[in-house]
Amino acid sequence: MSIFDNLNPSVSPAASSAKPEEGSFTFVFRALPESVDEMKSLPEASLDTPYKTAALTVCALCAYAVAPEIGKEMLNFLKGPAPLSPMEISFLNDRFRDGKHVPFSYFAGAAPQNNYTPSQPFTVTVFSNPYSFQNEGWATLHLNSGGADSPRQIKLRLKPSESKWYLSEQMIMVGVRTPVKDDPWA
Secondary structure (H helix, E strand, O other), X not given: OOOOOOOOXXXXXXXXXXXXXXXXXXXXXXXXXXXXXXXHOOHHHHOOOHHHHHHHHHHHHHHHHHOHHHHHHXXXXXXXXXXXXXXXXXXXXXXXXXXXXXXXXXXXXXXXXXXXXXXXXEEEEEEOOOOOOOOOOEEEEEEOOOOOOXXXXXXXXXXXXXXXXXXXXXXOOOOOOOOHHHOXXX
């Protein structure tokens, strides 16, 4: 027994060193959550894998597109102990000035030709690559958009004392191809 064993008994060595499974995970939502309570009632809200947190991030950004205060509550839930900063809120507000379609572009069936209208049920696939888990306790996962040629990233951080993965940074609210309805050249 070490003299440091009682220093932080809530953190088990297994929880802090476990590496998530690599691969591709698809999440299906019959409907998008319309409140933080609805989000918390979903099985993915356990946040026990970074893939679940990433999938819920897409849902939260969709909510932000139509109801910013509700989306902000959802994102703060996903960010855990580090809520959205004023700079992140300003960034999101700026991104949505060009339209509300970007987060919907990550669902299956959404494309510029159908104005990013996803197929239902809402299906999103989150995947890793060989570099996704380079740093212990961190994950950089990827999503494909129906309006972009290369995958976009979401960075997540493990809180070992809770065994939960929280949103650290999202790089998915960047430009995608213009929806046909807004494209004067279509």
